[in-house]
Amino acid sequence: MFHTQDCPELSFHFYFPHRIVDSASRNSTEEAHVQTTAYDALYIPANDTAWFPYGPNGCEAQLINADPTTGQWIAKLRGPAGASLGIHRHYGSVIGFTLYGAWRYLEHDWVSRKGDVVQETPGSVHTLVITEDAEMLFIIEGALEFLDNEGHTLALEDWRSATDKYRDFCASHGVKPIDVTRPRVVSHQRIAAE
Numbered sequence: 001m002f003h004t005q006d007c008p009e010l011s012f013h014f015y016f017p018h019r020i021v022d023s024a025s026r027n028s029t030e031e032a033h034v035q036t037t038a039y040d041a042l043y044i045p046a047n048d049t050a051w052f053p054y055g056p057n058g059c060e061a062q063l064i065n066a067d068p069t070t071g072q073w074i075a076k077l078r079g080p081a082g083a084s085l086g087i088h089r090h091y092g093s094v095i096g097f098t099l100y101g102a103w104r105y106l107e108h109d110w111v112s113r114k115g116d117v118v119q120e121t122p123g124s125v126h127t128l129v130i131t132e133d134a135e136m137l138f139i140i141e142g143a144l145e146f147l148d149n150e151g152h153t154l155a156l157e158d159w160r161s162a163t164d165k166y167r168d169f170c171a172s173h174g175v176k177p178i179d180v181t182r183p184r185v186v187s188h189q190r191i192a193a194e
Contacts, residue, residue: 044074046137049178051078052169055146058083059130063166066159066180071142073159077128078135085128087149092142094120101134112136 046064054061059079066073071092076099077085096118104111105126112118120126125147143158163180170177 046076049166049180050170050173050175052166054165055085057086059085061162061165063162063180066163068159068181071159073140073162074138075140075162076135076137078133079130080133081130083130086154087125087127087147089125089145089147090120090122090140090142091145092122092140094118094141095139096120097137099135099137101130102132103128103130103134103136105129 044065046062049062049064051060051062053059054077057079059077062076062078064074064076096112098112098114098116098118100114102111102113106129107126111131122142143156145156146154148154159181166180167177169175
C-alpha cells in the first residue's frame, strides 16, 4: 500500500494567507503564509479494545480513540432496552451514529435507528435512553458533564477520564490495554491511530 509520507514530493501543501500586524500601529506590514502538509488518511481500528461498564444504568462503552492534543474521543456505546446514560451536558459538539437498535433522548420526540445520525451541539443537555438493544458510535469533542435531576454536577468525563476507566477495567480483569492515545501498528506496513 502506498502512502504519501513514503514519497514526500507527492504530499499536498496548503497555504493560508495571514497578515502580520504591527502591534504598535495596528497596520498590516506584510503578508506571510503558513504551510500545512496533508498526509495520508489515518485508519483507526474499532474492534480491538475491551468493552467496559459505563455508568450505573446498564450501558457498556468501547473506547476507540482518545486524542490528548484535541480532546476528541471516539467511543461506541451499547446496552439493552431500558439502559440509560443519564442526564448530561456537552461542552463540545458530538456526532452519534446508530449501528443497530434504537435510542432516544427523553427531551426529544425522535428515535434514532440503524443508520441514523444525531448531531449534538455544545451546551445541549439530555438523557440518553436505549429503547431497543442498541449500539452507537460517538465522536465527542471535549467533555461531558453528568447532572442530577436538579442540575448539579455529578461528574465530568473527557478523553482522559474515559481512558482511565478503560485502563482500570483492563487492569482489574487481566486484559492487556491498548494505548488508545497513540498510533498502533495493525500490519507491518500500516499504522493506525489509537
